[in-house]
Amino acid sequence: MKAIEIKHLQKQFSPDQWALKDVDLSVETGKVFGFLGPNGAGKTTTVKILSGILKATQGEVSVLGFDPAREPVKVHAASGVLTEHAEMYDHLSAIDNLIFFGEVFGLSQAESRKRGEALLDTLDLTAAAAQKLKTFSTGMRQRLSLARTLIHQPKVLFLDEPTSGLDPESGKSVNQLLNRLAKEEGITIFLCTHQLRYAQEICTDYGLLDQGKLLAAGTLAELRKKVSTQTTVRIEAAKMPQIAGMTLLGFDSFEIPVTTREDVPRLVKQLVAGGALIYHVEIHEPSLEEIYFKFVDAQKEAPDE
Ligand SMILES: Nc1ncnc2c1ncn2[C@@H]1O[C@H](COP(=O)(O)OP(=O)(O)OP(=O)(O)O)[C@@H](O)[C@H]1O
Numbered sequence: 001m002k003a004i005e006i007k008h009l010q011k012q013f014s015p016d017q018w019a020l021k022d023v024d025l026s027v028e029t030g031k032v033f034g035f036l037g038p039n040g041a042g043k044t045t046t047v048k049i050l051s052g053i054l055k056a057t058q059g060e061v062s063v064l065g066f067d068p069a070r071e072p073v074k075v076h077a078a079s080g081v082l083t084e085h086a087e088m089y090d091h092l093s094a095i096d097n098l099i100f101f102g103e104v105f106g107l108s109q110a111e112s113r114k115r116g117e118a119l120l121d122t123l124d125l126t127a128a129a130a131q132k133l134k135t136f137s138t139g140m141r142q143r144l145s146l147a148r149t150l151i152h153q154p155k156v157l158f159l160d161e162p163t164s165g166l167d168p169e170s171g172k173s174v175n176q177l178l179n180r181l182a183k184e185e186g187i188t189i190f191l192c193t194h195q196l197r198y199a200q201e202i203c204t205d206y207g208l209l210d211q212g213k214l215l216a217a218g219t220l221a222e223l224r225k226k227v228s229t230q231t232t233v234r235i236e237a238a239k240m241p242q243i244a245g246m247t248l249l250g251f252d253s254f255e256i257p258v259t260t261r262e263d264v265p266r267l268v269k270q271l272v273a274g275g276a277l278i279y280h281v282e283i284h285e286p287s288l289e290e291i292y293f294k295f296v297d298a299q300k301e302a303p304d305e
Pocket residue numbers: 013019037038039040041042043044045046194
């Protein structure tokens with residue numbers, strides 16, 4: 001089942017400014033979808049439309065089958081939104097903030113407390129539970145915002161740069177939590193980020209957005225097929241014979257394009273037969289970062305419509 005559907009989505013903020021230009025996209029239930037793109041690409045605008053904060057200029061969107069513009073209450077009940085500037089109360093403690101937002105979503109005070117305490121524990125904030133929010137560091141605040149987003153057990157999570165202010169350790173524990181939510185509880189996660197390495201760690205599917213246009217979408221394997229960036233073998237060897245397509249990377253270090261993994265043993269045999277003394281062989285597949293730049297650079301070179 002599709003948790004999120006976006007059809008021909010357009011958003012115009014002023015006569016000559018289109019933030020989204022005909023975006024088509026869908027996300028299956030239980031996926032961790034990475035929505036990637038440079039500053040100003042239109043990621044936050046998309047999340048705001050999906051969560052009913054902004055209205056689309058044209059096109060249709062649905063979240064768990066509901067249109068956020070027409071049925072915002074249903075969409076809010078089933079989803080959690082963590083935006084760049086999550087609102088919470090500075091003069092309330094961490095746990096009181098969570099209880100407050102739990103009650104806003106219709107949970108009882110006891111339920112809100114129980115769930116709030118469990119979330120504080122998962123996000124390593126138990127020691128700060130009674131501390132007022134105003135004393136929190138940026139990273140603590142960001143983790144508490146995530147707890148607030150999860151208080152009513154949403155089925156779809158919209159996260160806008162959820163780990164931008166976190167240290168590596170906290171980032172890791174947030175990743176583990178998001179992975180668990182997707183894998184064990186079947187929650188769908190729509191995650192906006194421009195941290196590509198981070199995205200590659202936790203996302204199952206990706207959409208690449210630039211200047212309001214969706215450049216590509218799919219799994220990493222699908223995106224790899226779409227770009228011409230090739231799988232290569234990197235070899236450290238002395239006495240290398242000449243091979244077609246080979247490039248020199250550095251002293252005694254070479255790169256040779258291949259089509260599949262099966263080409264590797266054949267290639268190694270050929271090199272040894274040709275007299276090479278091989279010290280190291282490594283298959284290199286294009287990373288999300290390399291794929292991303294291929295698409296974004298191609299877009300820059302494309303003539304404007
Ligand atoms: N309320 C608004 N009024 C006018 N223009 C806006 C508004 N919100 C966003 N924009 C414009 O729409 C475009 C997309 O902005 P958006 O915030 O969606 O980008 P983003 O991909 O989230 O970028 P970032 O990575 O910097 O967060 C930008 O050109 C921005 O200036």
